[in-house]
Amino acid sequence: MRTLQCVALFLVTGVVSAQIAVRGESVYTMAGAVLKNAVVVVTDGKIAAVGPDVRVPDGYRVLQAKVVTPGLIDAHSVVGLAGYLNQDDDQDQLERSAAIQPELRAIDAYNSREKLVDWVRGFGVTTLHTGHGPGTLISGQTMIVKTAGKNMDDALVRPFAMLACTIGNGAKGSDGKKPGNRSKAIAMLRSALVEASIYAEKLQAPADKLPDRNLKHEALAQVLAGKVPLMVTAHRSQDILVALRLAEEFSFPLVLDGASEAYMVSERIKQFGAKVIAHPPMMRSRGDAENATFELGAKLRKAGIPFAYQSGFESYVPKTRVVLWEAAIGAAHGLGMENALAAITIDAAKLLGIDDRVGSLEVGKDGDLALYDGDPFEYLSHCVGVVIEGELVSEGPR
Amino acid sequence: MRSLWACALVALAGVLPAQEDRAFVGARVIPVDAPEIADGIVLVRGTKILAVGARDEMTLPPQTERVDVTGKVIIPGLVCTHSHCGGPSGGDRSSPIQPDCRVLDAINVRDAGLRKARAGGLTTLNIMPGSGHLLSGQTAYVKLRIGNTVEDLVYRWDDGSPMGGMKMANGTNSIRSAPFPGTRAKSAALMRAMLLKAKRYLEKLEAAKDDAEKLPERDLALEALAEVLTGRRIVHHHTHRHDDILTVLRIAEEFGFRVVLHHVSEAWKVADEIAAAKAPSSLIIVDAPGGKLEAMDHDMRNGAILEEKGARVAFHTDDGITDSRLFLRMAALAVRAGMSREGALRALTLSGAEMLDLGDRVGSLTSGKDADFVILSGDPFSVYTRIEQTWADGEKVFDLSDPDDRLYAEGGYGASVPQNFNMCCFQRWRN
Numbered sequence: 001m002r003t004l005q006c007v008a009l010f011l012v013t014g015v016v017s018a019q020i021a022v023r024g025e026s027v028y029t030m031a032g033a034v035l036k037n038a039v040v041v042v043t044d045g046k047i048a049a050v051g052p053d054v055r056v057p058d059g060y061r062v063l064q065a066k067v068v069t070p071g072l073i074d075a076h077s078v079v080g081l082a083g084y085l086n087q088d089d090d091q092d093q094l095e096r097s098a099a100i101q102p103e104l105r106a107i108d109a110y111n112s113r114e115k116l117v118d119w120v121r122g123f124g125v126t127t128l129h130t131g132h133g134p135g136t137l138i139s140g141q142t143m144i145v146k147t148a149g150k151n152m153d154d155a156l157v158r159p160f161a162m163l164a165c166t167i168g169n170g171a172k173g174s175d176g177k178k179p180g181n182r183s184k185a186i187a188m189l190r191s192a193l194v195e196a197s198i199y200a201e202k203l204q205a206p207a208d209k210l211p212d213r214n215l216k217h218e219a220l221a222q223v224l225a226g227k228v229p230l231m232v233t234a235h236r237s238q239d240i241l242v243a244l245r246l247a248e249e250f251s252f253p254l255v256l257d258g259a260s261e262a263y264m265v266s267e268r269i270k271q272f273g274a275k276v277i278a279h280p281p282m283m284r285s286r287g288d289a290e291n292a293t294f295e296l297g298a299k300l301r302k303a304g305i306p307f308a309y310q311s312g313f314e315s316y317v318p319k320t321r322v323v324l325w326e327a328a329i330g331a332a333h334g335l336g337m338e339n340a341l342a343a344i345t346i347d348a349a350k351l352l353g354i355d356d357r358v359g360s361l362e363v364g365k366d367g368d369l370a371l372y373d374g375d376p377f378e379y380l381s382h383c384v385g386v387v388i389e390g391e392l393v394s395e396g397p398r
Numbered sequence: 399m400r401s402l403w404a405c406a407l408v409a410l411a412g413v414l415p416a417q418e419d420r421a422f423v424g425a426r427v428i429p430v431d432a433p434e435i436a437d438g439i440v441l442v443r444g445t446k447i448l449a450v451g452a453r454d455e456m457t458l459p460p461q462t463e464r465v466d467v468t469g470k471v472i473i474p475g476l477v478c479t480h481s482h483c484g485g486p487s488g489g490d491r492s493s494p495i496q497p498d499c500r501v502l503d504a505i506n507v508r509d510a511g512l513r514k515a516r517a518g519g520l521t522t523l524n525i526m527p528g529s530g531h532l533l534s535g536q537t538a539y540v541k542l543r544i545g546n547t548v549e550d551l552v553y554r555w556d557d558g559s560p561m562g563g564m565k566m567a568n569g570t571n572s573i574r575s576a577p578f579p580g581t582r583a584k585s586a587a588l589m590r591a592m593l594l595k596a597k598r599y600l601e602k603l604e605a606a607k608d609d610a611e612k613l614p615e616r617d618l619a620l621e622a623l624a625e626v627l628t629g630r631r632i633v634h635h636h637t638h639r640h641d642d643i644l645t646v647l648r649i650a651e652e653f654g655f656r657v658v659l660h661h662v663s664e665a666w667k668v669a670d671e672i673a674a675a676k677a678p679s680s681l682i683i684v685d686a687p688g689g690k691l692e693a694m695d696h697d698m699r700n701g702a703i704l705e706e707k708g709a710r711v712a713f714h715t716d717d718g719i720t721d722s723r724l725f726l727r728m729a730a731l732a733v734r735a736g737m738s739r740e741g742a743l744r745a746l747t748l749s750g751a752e753m754l755d756l757g758d759r760v761g762s763l764t765s766g767k768d769a770d771f772v773i774l775s776g777d778p779f780s781v782y783t784r785i786e787q788t789w790a791d792g793e794k795v796f797d798l799s800d801p802d803d804r805l806y807a808e809g810g811y812g813a814s815v816p817q818n819f820n821m822c823c824f825q826r827w828r829n
Contacts, residue, residue: 083688086689086690115688116688119686261811282685282721284721286819291809291812292809293808295808295809316719317684317693318684318689319686319687319689321685321686322685328781329724331782332782332783332784333808379727379730379733379734379779380734380779382734
């Protein structure tokens with residue numbers, strides 16, 4: 001669809017500039033060894049060729065950079081729902097009127113022109129898994145978007161990526177609202193899942209006996225059917241184990257989010273096969289996350305647990321983190337440069353189930369690239385260009 | 399010249415007891431107030447720096463303990479001009495101006511935040527109450543020695559009294575429901591009225607000289623503000639928006655107090671005015687603009703722009719807004735945005751010390767100053783560089799190779815117990 005629009009634009013304007021090639025001294029394809037002095041050719045938004053001996057077709061715009069990586073993927077953010085001004089009218093990531101609201105769609109709240117979308121894109125982020133934030137038991141749906149696009153529809157990759165759930169102190173109701181404690185929270189969650197499974201069974205009935213549509217049950221039924229993972233924000237090891245217990249009982253796909261104390265129960269996580277969207281290493285180690293460590297990424301990697309980094313959710317200053325800088329801290333604290341880069345490119349793409357389109361520089365994938373004037377993780381390096389589906393959408397240095 | 403002086407000192411040292419001498423040999427030494435030394439020595443006697451110089455130009459006193467730091471980098475202990483480590487508190491909700499409240503009476507020296515600050519290479523902090531008041535109280539300048547009480551840590555004037563500044567704020571944080579001000583003009587008016595009161599009090603104090611009969615009745619609030627008016631106590635002023643910054647300068651000029659501008663998100667808009675006023679700025683650099691209206695135009699180039707205008711610049715963590723363990727990162731981000739490396743290093747150390755009236759004691763690797771320094775594994779501005787050791791007053795206060803210390807550097811189970819995260823006005827946006 002997007003490609004069609006590009007072609008249409010090309011026909012109307014008649015300008016031969018839609019095609020692009022990026023030449024890098026070091027090209028991290030994330031699909032094999034680092035290529036030296038290589039070229040990535042992007043034709044009609046898709047990668048057409050990658051390699052050191054690739055010829056750039058005539059008429060292509062050629063960009064150059066010291067380091068070229070796949071466009072970065074932020075595995076979990078609230079950017080676009082949460083705005084940078086932090087006023088009531090730009091905060092749509094959390095609705096507190098009820099503890100369980102799986103029917104809230106991210107696509108109905110995403111502002112593609114939010115300044116923070118532009119901000120993170122400037123540092124190389126091309127794909128965002130964003131949506132409803134942590135803070136209630138089930139806060140709503142998440143979506144996957146590209147960081148370009150005038151409107152939500154232009155940017156959309158997947159409208160319903162995961163269902164956001166929080167357990168632990170972060171999900172307790174304020175002002176005496178339910179749930180007041182952990183046991184109540186899980187009882188409420190289990191009841192909602194049971195109700196949704198009964199609803200799903202009724203959907204098997206003949207057409208004239210179908211139940212009335214119920215948006216809550218419909219969303220949860222997607223989880224129960226294994227089509228959409230439940231993303232459970234849980235920091236304490238006890239809460240992580242609760243999430244595993246629930247996923248076992250209802251056999252839904254589980255993604256652990258935050259997971260500060262995952263290193264304390266890594267064998268159980270590994271055994272269960274859950275994936276982890278690790279908290280941003282620079283997240284404040286307070287509340288349920290008081291035992292967070294800069295080394296979580298290194299520890300997960302060592303335990304063989306698939307994980308990706310996220311910018312997470314911030315309610316004050318800074319209003320968002322930048323996943324590039326978070327992965328940098330992970331890189332410097334035991335994970336290493338290339339593993340950390342994987343956690344914001346190919347590993348993030350796999351975790352989100354979008355590795356057929358993004359996450360590595362391979363022929364046929366989207367032409368999403370980030371260009372840097374040095375090691376992307378170094379404090380003093382700049383992002384000098386961002387390409388999304390063959391279009392130069394940000395120019396540096398940033 | 400520098401090394402000759404060092405040699406002279408070393409010669410003098412030879413006749414004195416030498417058992418406390420310790421030389422850190424072979425590092426790239428960045429003294430901050432002098433050119434870098436590629437292969438240098440930092441010689442420490444007791445709590446003080448005895449000499450700093452090139453390895454091949456220095457002769458060490460006999461019996462000096464040699465510590466091989468080849469391949470490492472040594473910089474002065476970092477100075478954070480604005481920290482909330484240790485769970486400080488100032489005024490309560492009863493009124494917007496409370497100069498009688500001292501953070502000294504509220505600091506927990508066992509707070510994990512202080513251990514993390516040592517892991518970040520910090521040796522001097524200005525511990526402040528929050529910005530939810532026009533004036534939230536007296537701040538405390540502390541040295542991150544290992545101490546059991548806050549008295550062990552606090553810097554002192556020659557007369558033995560504890561050193562600190564005064565925390566003030568304008569803009570949105572201190573605008574609240576009554577009895578707090580509801581507008582910016584009211585904020586300024588309330589503060590000016592209080593300063594006028596303090597001025598009259600100071601006049602009475604001065605008129606009385608030492609005549610106890612004539613002295614006004616002691617008033618803890620006015621007494622502290624009088625110290626602001628005499629210049630003994632520096633005002634550390636939270637301010638973000640360009641017009642709020644100018645309001646601070648206007649009132650400081652009216653009453654003649656010394657002020658350091660803190661945060662200064664929109665410094666880039668009024669850099670000429672800040673430079674013309676010769677006002678020092680202590681900057682915070684955060685990862686994204688916004689989070690509140692007054693920080694919407696926060697810009698990472700503030701350091702570069704103020705430096706270019708010739709204004710004095712330091713940095714601060716505002717811990718827990720940013721993490722003390724990553725203080726070097728903040729200066730690195732300023733360099734990324736165009737500030738000079740030298741300026742950014744000075745801003746982390748000596749410039750901060752000067753803004754706390756401590757420039758003659760700490761902030762550079764200079765003979766006679768306190769032996770506060772950090773041993774790094776590599777360049778100060780590389781993300782891959784690790785802070786290996788922190789020394790304060792000649793004592794090792796952090797060692798990455800010690801598992802107990804490492805816990806605070808990396809985090810992990812128990813690393814934040816207890817840690818009081820004091821983020822002013824955070825609660826107003828709690829989600």
